[in-house]
Amino acid sequence: MSWPFIIFVILYWLGSVGLIVWSIFSPFFSVYVVPFMLGVLFLLFFSIVKYWRWIHSFDKLQRAIIRKNIWSWRFLPAIWEAFREGLLHWRITKKNVLLGYMHRSLAFGWFLLIVVGAVQARLAFPDGHPFWVAIFFNYFENDHDLTAFKHAVLFANLMDALLLYVLSGLFLAMFKKVWSRPMGMKRTTRHTLMDRVAKFALWCIFPLRLLSEAATSSLFGNGGFLVNWLGDILASIGLANEAFEYTCWTLYSVALGTFFSLMPFSRYMHIFTEVFLIYFRNLGVRDSDKKTGYTMFELSACSRCGICIDGCPMNKELGIVNMQGVYMLQSIRNLELQKNAEPIAENCLMCDRCVADCPVNLDLSIIRRQVRINNKKAIDSKGGYGYLRNVQPFNSIGRVAYFGGCMSHLTPGITKSMETIFNAVGQKYWYMDRDETICCGRPLLQQGFENQAFELRRKNTEMIVNSKATMLITSCPICYQSFKKEYKLSIPVMHHTEYINMLIESGRLKVRKDDRKVTYHDPCELGRGCGIYDEPRDVLKATTTLLKTSEEREHSLCCGFNLGNPQLDIEQQTLIRNAARDNLLKPNPDLIATACPMCKKAFMRADNVPVKDVAEIVAENIIK
Amino acid sequence: MNKFGFTISQGRQLNFDEMKTDKVEKLLELVPSYKFCIGCGGCTAACSAAGYTDYNIRKIHTSFFRAQYDGLDEQLKRCMLCGKCLLVCPRGVNTRSLIINMRRLLANVQPNTFVRKGAEQ
Numbered sequence: 001m002s003w004p005f006i007i008f009v010i011l012y013w014l015g016s017v018g019l020i021v022w023s024i025f026s027p028f029f030s031v032y033v034v035p036f037m038l039g040v041l042f043l044l045f046f047s048i049v050k051y052w053r054w055i056h057s058f059d060k061l062q063r064a065i066i067r068k069n070i071w072s073w074r075f076l077p078a079i080w081e082a083f084r085e086g087l088l089h090w091r092i093t094k095k096n097v098l099l100g101y102m103h104r105s106l107a108f109g110w111f112l113l114i115v116v117g118a119v120q121a122r123l124a125f126p127d128g129h130p131f132w133v134a135i136f137f138n139y140f141e142n143d144h145d146l147t148a149f150k151h152a153v154l155f156a157n158l159m160d161a162l163l164l165y166v167l168s169g170l171f172l173a174m175f176k177k178v179w180s181r182p183m184g185m186k187r188t189t190r191h192t193l194m195d196r197v198a199k200f201a202l203w204c205i206f207p208l209r210l211l212s213e214a215a216t217s218s219l220f221g222n223g224g225f226l227v228n229w230l231g232d233i234l235a236s237i238g239l240a241n242e243a244f245e246y247t248c249w250t251l252y253s254v255a256l257g258t259f260f261s262l263m264p265f266s267r268y269m270h271i272f273t274e275v276f277l278i279y280f281r282n283l284g285v286r287d288s289d290k291k292t293g294y295t296m297f298e299l300s301a302c303s304r305c306g307i308c309i310d311g312c313p314m315n316k317e318l319g320i321v322n323m324q325g326v327y328m329l330q331s332i333r334n335l336e337l338q339k340n341a342e343p344i345a346e347n348c349l350m351c352d353r354c355v356a357d358c359p360v361n362l363d364l365s366i367i368r369r370q371v372r373i374n375n376k377k378a379i380d381s382k383g384g385y386g387y388l389r390n391v392q393p394f395n396s397i398g399r400v401a402y403f404g405g406c407m408s409h410l411t412p413g414i415t416k417s418m419e420t421i422f423n424a425v426g427q428k429y430w431y432m433d434r435d436e437t438i439c440c441g442r443p444l445l446q447q448g449f450e451n452q453a454f455e456l457r458r459k460n461t462e463m464i465v466n467s468k469a470t471m472l473i474t475s476c477p478i479c480y481q482s483f484k485k486e487y488k489l490s491i492p493v494m495h496h497t498e499y500i501n502m503l504i505e506s507g508r509l510k511v512r513k514d515d516r517k518v519t520y521h522d523p524c525e526l527g528r529g530c531g532i533y534d535e536p537r538d539v540l541k542a543t544t545t546l547l548k549t550s551e552e553r554e555h556s557l558c559c560g561f562n563l564g565n566p567q568l569d570i571e572q573q574t575l576i577r578n579a580a581r582d583n584l585l586k587p588n589p590d591l592i593a594t595a596c597p598m599c600k601k602a603f604m605r606a607d608n609v610p611v612k613d614v615a616e617i618v619a620e621n622i623i624k
Numbered sequence: 625m626n627k628f629g630f631t632i633s634q635g636r637q638l639n640f641d642e643m644k645t646d647k648v649e650k651l652l653e654l655v656p657s658y659k660f661c662i663g664c665g666g667c668t669a670a671c672s673a674a675g676y677t678d679y680n681i682r683k684i685h686t687s688f689f690r691a692q693y694d695g696l697d698e699q700l701k702r703c704m705l706c707g708k709c710l711l712v713c714p715r716g717v718n719t720r721s722l723i724i725n726m727r728r729l730l731a732n733v734q735p736n737t738f739v740r741k742g743a744e745q
Binding site: 388389407436441443563568569571598 | 706707711731
């Protein structure tokens, strides 16, 4: 029993007793509103306590960022994004119009029902009214005909139209349960029991609302076009009586109360949490390597929509459907499923495809890494790399440092081409790892060996700083992302495609265009990892004819040989590779181009696939 | 002594009755490709860490397979997990998984189970 829990219980009971006493003495009291009120109170207090605890467990850096930016104008884009994503569901609409409509009608429709309902209640009872009157408006506003207040008919019809809008979304949601293909989803999430019960409560709310209003309308005729129509039907089958009306309103209140009480334990907590998450993200807060309060916001903001499942290469090629982002977050959040979190987190390519697809923009790979780091604590040793010796401090003033990366040692074509290019433009360079290579540390970090990765980073940083080189160029996207994001280097870091593009654009390097047709494979770490999509394409356009493929840029397919998942065996990796290869060969190119030694190696292993790195293609086409 | 180019070494005979093969069996279960290894040494030749030290992944594989676990943990700490061994292996042995799982087994940590097709669903 922690103290926030005790405070929560005390507040909840005090609040409930107070509210019930207040409502009994209110002229607008009816017993059936009690379940609704208990639900609302529970949700309110529970969320306040939860959010309070999470905000207090932000780490130092995250707090510093919040403190720095809280008085800036960054809340304005946050409000806009919260409106666009929380209510209009813009990112989902971009994925599939029907799916977007479904989410929008439920979220935005319900939101409008609440807002318009509040305005309506305000107009009808100008002397003030307790908050539940707006929710159960038709019941309390039944002794008037529709001339009771200004625009009463208009409001009644407007509310009916909004209810119809929500019901249309609900219909689509039920349809999606049966057949999700037209909504652009091949697979949907397997939900926990709690989620299903909450969903059932949610699905009951709107039909019950319609039925209750119709029951009141059958007695008083106070609804809009939809409610009155259903009310007439009810009257015609003899249900126009107060007992039926009361039953309906009670059921409606119970459905609302159930939904609100289950919300904190189900996926529907994302409705409120997403707003907070968007706010913090706009302030500049990012996830760290440890589980913090911000991670808790991310876990709760996942709506478990399951969009991450369809794109995942593990699902598409291997049929593994229990390790995607949605299940990982679910198992971290759910106490019963926590034993699954570690195996799920370990079994992932870390290709970031789900991160690109996620409509909430959750940083799934970092959360995954957090679990892995936690999982490797027992074997993450310090001091294992005492054997690494410094390469003779090479005085590189005025030179660029070139870091081939471990994998480039297995694809000497790439490093040779880079040397050719350096020589062609007369650039003096220092080939850091020509003979002995120290890994950049990212493969270790991806597996969760935080301390060991730090040791390697320190060694490499020392070497680079001592050399006084002016720029660091690397051929491997894994190293590139590491140098860019995890190292704190003061010199610019470039991937060789960026560097070559700069040389060509500035006219230092003259290239000719040959008649080969190529397709370009976006390496995961370079594209989705670092956002480098255009530079390699520009280089290829300058040297060859670039063809388009169907899955490009952030939707590119992983080559499968990614170091993220050590559990896959070679047959499984090959299956993933083949899918990417087939997609690249579809436009019938002469050559597949890529910018990663790992991807190149993966495609080279397939039969009869001519594959070359961007640097190699450029080196062949230099005009001397 | 070393000047003569030979030393008197301890007997290297394996005593099958005393071998504790539980870890080997567990490893074979976790990384089935372990048994495909033909000991060609390609992994060791490509190894980044081997460029600096006498870290020898082939030797470690063999010692582990013979249940001679002494000192392996210290050796395995030197691995940088860069994955070159994986790419050069002609038999498709999942060397990175082997290294991580060996370390887990040697440290007596419960190793992760494989999550196979639709398992636990």
